[in-house]
Amino acid sequence: xxxxxxxxxxxxxxxxxxxxxxxxxxxxxxxxxxxxxxxxxxxxxxxxxxxxxxxxxxxxxxxxxxxxxxxxxxxxx
Amino acid sequence: xxxxxxxxxxxxxxxxxxxxxxxxxxxxxxxxxxxxxxxxxxxxxxxxxxxxxxxxxxxxxxxxxxxxxxxxxxxxxxxxxxxxxxxxxxxxxxxxxxxxxxxxxxxxxxxxxxxxxxxxxxxxxxxxxxxxxxxxxxxxxxxxxxxxxxxxxxxxxxxxxxxxxxxxxxxxxxxxxxxxxxxxxxx
Numbered sequence: 001x002x003x004x005x006x007x008x009x010x011x012x013x014x015x016x017x018x019x020x021x022x023x024x025x026x027x028x029x030x031x032x033x034x035x036x037x038x039x040x041x042x043x044x045x046x047x048x049x050x051x052x053x054x055x056x057x058x059x060x061x062x063x064x065x066x067x068x069x070x071x072x073x074x075x076x077x
Numbered sequence: 078x079x080x081x082x083x084x085x086x087x088x089x090x091x092x093x094x095x096x097x098x099x100x101x102x103x104x105x106x107x108x109x110x111x112x113x114x115x116x117x118x119x120x121x122x123x124x125x126x127x128x129x130x131x132x133x134x135x136x137x138x139x140x141x142x143x144x145x146x147x148x149x150x151x152x153x154x155x156x157x158x159x160x161x162x163x164x165x166x167x168x169x170x171x172x173x174x175x176x177x178x179x180x181x182x183x184x185x186x187x188x189x190x191x192x193x194x195x196x197x198x199x200x201x202x203x204x205x206x207x208x209x210x211x212x213x214x215x216x217x218x219x220x221x222x223x224x225x226x227x228x229x230x231x232x233x234x235x236x237x238x239x240x241x242x243x244x245x246x247x248x249x250x251x252x253x254x255x256x257x258x259x260x261x262x263x264x
Contacts, residue, residue, distance in 0.1 A: 025181050029094075029149065029189045032196045042136075070096055070174050071145060074136035 014051025026059045028066035042074040089179065090125060093150040096174040098142045099132045109171050110148065116165055120158040125151040130190045139173050151186055
C-alpha cells in the first residue's frame with residue numbers, strides 16, 4: 001500500500017449520517033436534519049469533512065437552497 | 078400520518094408553502110389564506126393537509142420584515158395547472174415568498190410546526206448540558222493544576238530542606254578535618 005492511503009484514513013472511515021438513519025429524502029422544512037451540515041457562516045460543509053455520501057449531499061444542497069429561498073436559512077451570516 | 082399514494086395518473090400531490098409577514102391584522106391574514114386556498118381550489122385542487130407554522134424569525138430581511146408566518150399545504154392537483162398557479166401566487170398581495178414542490182414517491186406528510194418547537198426545547202436543554210460539562214471540565218482542570226502546583230511546591234521545599242543540612246554536615250566535617258590535620262594548632 002502507498003503511504004498516502006495509510007496516512008489519510010479519516011475520510012474513508014466516516015459513514016454517511018443520512019445513510020445510517022436510512023433517510024430517503026431530506027425535507028427542506030426539516031431544519032434540525034440539515035443544521036449539522038451547515039457551518040457558522042451558513043455554507044454547506046464539504047463532503048470531505050462531514051462524510052455525507054454524494055447522493056445525500058445533492059439532496060442536502062437542494063433542500064438547503066429551498067430553505068434559503070424561503071427565509072429559513074441564511075445565505076450568508 | 079398516512080403515506081402519500083397517487084390515486085390517478087393525471088392528478089399529483091403538490092406541496093405549497095406560503096410566507097407572509099407576521100404583522101398583518103387578523104382580517105388581512107384570514108383573507109390572504111382564503112385567497113390562496115380558493116386560488117388553488119379553483120384549479121381543481123383537493124386539500125390533503127394544512128400546516129400552520131406560526132410566527133418564525135427570518136434568516137434575513139425580506140421586504141422590511143424580520144419575522145414571518147409560514148403555511149404549508151398539500152394538494153392533489155393536475156400538473157398542467159401548476160404554472161398558472163405559480164404566476165398567480167406571485168401576484169397575490171401580502172405573499173412574501175411562495176414555493177411549489179413535488180414531493181417524491183413514498184413521502185410522508187409530517188407536521189413540522191410541532192416538531193420544530195420540541196426541537197428548540199431539546200436544543201436548549203442540550204446546550205445547557207454541554208455548558209455544564211464544559212464548566213465541570215474547566216473546574217477539574219483548575220483543581221488539578223492547583224494540586225499539581227501545591228505538590229511541586231511541597232517537593233521543592235522538601236528537597237531544599239534535605240539538601241541544606243547535608244551540605245552543612247559536609248562543610249562542618251571538612252572544616253573539622255582541616256582543624257584536626259592542622260599541625261600548627263596548639264591547644
